[in-house]
Amino acid sequence: MAPLVSISGLKVAFNGTPVLHGIDLDIDKGEAVGLVGESGSGKSVTWLAALGLLPAKAKVAGSATLDGRELIGADGKVLDQVRGRRIAMIFQDPASALNPVLTIRRQLCESLALHRGLRGEAARIEALRLLDLVGIPDANRRLSAYPHEFSGGQVQRIMIAIALAGQPHLLIADEPTTALDATIQAQILDLLAAVRREFNMAMVLISHDLGVVAENCDRVCVMYAGRIVERAPATRLFDDPWHPYAQGLIGALPPLDGARRRLQAIPGTVPDPRALPSGCAFAPRCSFAGDGCHAGVPLLAPIVQDRAVACLRPQRLPVELAAE
Amino acid sequence: MTTPLVEINQISRTYRMRTGLFGRTTSVHAVDGLSFSIVKGETLGIVGESGSGKSTTGRMVLGLEPPDAGTVRFDGAPIAAPGTAAWRAQRARMQMIFQDPLGALDRRLPVAEQIREPLDIHDIGTKDERDARVRELLLSVDLNDSHGRRYPGALSGGQRQRIVLARALATRPDFLVCDEPVSALDVSIQAQVVNLLVDLQARLGLTMLFISHDLRVIRQISSKVAVMYLGRIVEYGDADDLFAKPQHPYTQALVSASPAPGRRSIGRIVLTGDPPNPAARPSGCAFHPRCRHASARCAIEVPALAALDAQRQVACHLVTGSQSHTQDAA
Structure with a gap:
């Protein structure tokens, strides 16, 4: 269709x-x-x-x-x-x-x-x-x-x-x-x-x-600094986010039930569009960022049929993929 | 450590409002016979x-607005008359932060100067001591000297709110009123400021009154929570317990209306009827027109805030002691 x-x-x-x-x-x-x-x-x-x-x-x-x-x-x-x-x-x-x-x-x-x-x-x-x-x-x-x-x-x-x-x-x-x-x-x-x-x-x-x-x-796109960084079905995204920014957003939300935990604040602030970092715009705030992340902008790439993520080091990879 | 720092007894505040140019005046009962106390070192979330x-409650607690009736006591003493020396001394011990940091800061003054202002006003320390204190305050909110030299316009929303917080802490207050301090911030920045507030409170032993419409933020930061509806407290209790087992039908609706990632809305309570209008307060229990459990009695008799058990107080005719008719709705 x-x-x-x-x-x-x-x-x-x-x-x-x-x-x-x-x-x-x-x-x-x-x-x-x-x-x-x-x-x-x-x-x-x-x-x-x-x-x-x-x-x-x-x-x-x-x-x-x-x-x-x-x-x-x-x-x-x-x-x-x-x-x-x-x-x-x-x-x-x-x-x-x-x-x-x-x-x-x-x-x-x-x-x-x-x-x-x-x-x-x-x-x-x-x-x-x-x-x-x-x-x-x-x-x-x-x-x-x-x-x-x-x-x-x-x-x-x-x-x-x-x-x-x-x-x-x-x-x-x-x-x-x-x-x-x-x-x-x-x-x-x-x-x-x-x-x-x-x-x-x-x-x-x-x-x-x-x-x-x-x-x-039904579906959710997470956007950061003018790009879609993750695309996934709503239920799956929140149970299991892959992009570190999506994980950060979910971790930053105070829980309404269960034990209180310290909020996972994403350090730093959203970059100024006039001074975007080279490479992945989230890299300076990302705790998983490596050298490659600062070199080039990762493209939104499909990982499984209905999920895509723009990250060189998405935090859940092949092991989980095999299980799906 | 169970002495209350702040004691509020039966405070009320009524505003007069005129409808139209020649309309008659109506009274708006913004706050109606409110009582609570905050123990030293604890946070009450409203x-x-x-x-x-x-x-309005927050403003009356600080003495920014006089209550029409009732008393506010701070550290055992009533709030002094505004403008007196006693009032100034008291005010140095209680500070506030609001939702809009840009509105609370002077755009034409470097922010370090503004953090310094309370020290100048209350004449605390020598010049060098004040400079050192400003630096220390900036560090305590995770900022540094270079931020201090900037103007508010050159800082982000989260940074501005940190500056406002640093300024509020300058006089080493015992009591802090926060009115929606993180509501205008993005989620990731909101988490930074909430963590900072929790840390500072633990480190400085602050007592706080934290006002917000956001249940999640309230729970994260408060030890006790009061749920207000049209000028009255409808439920009061321990933060975790209150949100886990809300008893008042309004609290139940609020909790169920709070969307959660990862679960679809199953059995969400969607309230019907008009949103609360303080100018046209319904008779009896103010919530009864929107309440799905309301009976005839609710429309006539105002329910009093009564103890349900050692921890919880609820103002509802349907929730009493051992038996709880609204439990099934949770």
């Missing part, structure tokens, strides 16, 4: 500083893929670049195709057919994504008119259905409310409703629950899962929270 | 969602 979205060799540079160094990523129909990594690792930029949402000063190279159609450098008209329609996006701060002086109805109907050509009563009925779907109580009355009259969790529900207005095949959720409280986060993640099941919609979940990604995705 | 009153 051909993938829904296929990204290959995607590179982005801001003012001559490369921030994305060649991303290869396929998203199949209906699957949920998680992107984890720390700030500046390129999780969001990947998708902003693919959808032509970066400012003009950004230089984008490589390829991103949707059903075989190229998106990078595509005409505005082509992108308009894709953005919001085939691929929708929701962001961390839903309040700033909505227009504060327009009612929810206006904003939902705008989306419906743009992507589905619905007007008047038909649009109102569809808007009502979408609000119901995302669990806004008393939807009929709330249609004429303004964004500030809703709580943070409800605003994110409305953003999801607007994103669903175009009946997208892929939803990019960029830190959708980071600004929300734990119990509300659980509600929103639940909603996203229900919506995905109902529409067989693919999802890319961008998050810094390993737990959120682990629980809600 | 966990709760936004609007639960945890930051």
Whole structure:
């Protein structure tokens, strides 16, 4: 089956500083893929670049195709057919994504008119259905409310409703629950899962929270300094990470049960994209790094069928492979 | 070592809020009759969602904000009136760090100067002693002189938070209030700062009040934990035990909402209903509209925080002594 979205060799540079160094990523129909990594690792930029949402000063190279159609450098008209329609996006701060002086109805109907050509009563009925779907109580009355009259969790529900207005095949959720409280986060993640099941919609979940990604995705890509360093099925990655950075991220997470242990902090900080170390960008912080690691950039290489790691010294090798 | 350093007795704080330009004023009970004490050398973690009153509590404990009712006692004495000499002496012994280190630092001053400031203000030591102390403080947070000469803008988020921590430790405080100190940091950096806090606390015998919405971080750092919901403590107990066997339905929901790598959400409790709004506090138990065990009594009567056993206190009508009706939900 051909993938829904296929990204290959995607590179982005801001003012001559490369921030994305060649991303290869396929998203199949209906699957949920998680992107984890720390700030500046390129999780969001990947998708902003693919959808032509970066400012003009950004230089984008490589390829991103949707059903075989190229998106990078595509005409505005082509992108308009894709953005919001085939691929929708929701962001961390839903309040700033909505227009504060327009009612929810206006904003939902705008989306419906743009992507589905619905007007008047038909649009109102569809808007009502979408609000119901995302669990806004008393939807009929709330249609004429303004964004500030809703709580943070409800605003994110409305953003999801607007994103669903175009009946997208892929939803990019960029830190959708980071600004929300734990119990509300659980509600929103639940909603996203229900919506995905109902529409067989693919999802890319961008998050810094390993737990959120682990629980809600089929596959996970770990990003570091503008590269994917490990790609694996969600359950396997967390049970058995191979890249030292992925291991570090998991070790840095305080446990919620069992014995308390000292956290394995990764020493140092994320490198400045203007001064990347030669070779593997993680090598200076890596306790397993050897001479070879500083010499050249390791490529993301498949190890077993569904796992790939960009490391010269991945920490679990042949012995375990034989066992699988 | 069981003398409490900090004793909070029945403190409350109400804010007045007006809805619209000509709207009537409503009272927001940010904190409502809160009592707890922190034993010397221990860390009390306060966990709760936004609007639960945890930051207001932190500010009142430090005397940054006067409680409307109730008392705060520090080392046996009440908090002195702000601006007096006694207050300044007391304040040197209690310090705080907040979530946003960049907001807490002066962007136009090298960070070493800023670490030095409390020493100047409280007139501690000679000039040479202060220089040495600044160097020692930088080292204690795993930084060095070259970091000290930089401006906040030239440091990373984790380094800035270390500077804020070093400055807070300058006067050798006994008590440290940390309000979401690692929430803005990336996971790997967060672990560095959490480890540093744990080490410093052990080495300096600090007493801490640690406020966070992050259950994992709270558990890692605290000896005792108080769970707050709309201005009240709903559950209090030993950190490990509380998260392993939460008794209050709200704590159970919080624990189950905390995603864990490696396990899919099986039987997660997803709360329905609106998030807590301190301006419209429900009658009776504030949690009852979202509680799946709530009965008629919960809507009328406010449950008191009562001892369940020697370790645990719970404010719930359904959780009492030997029998626990909500156990099955854990």
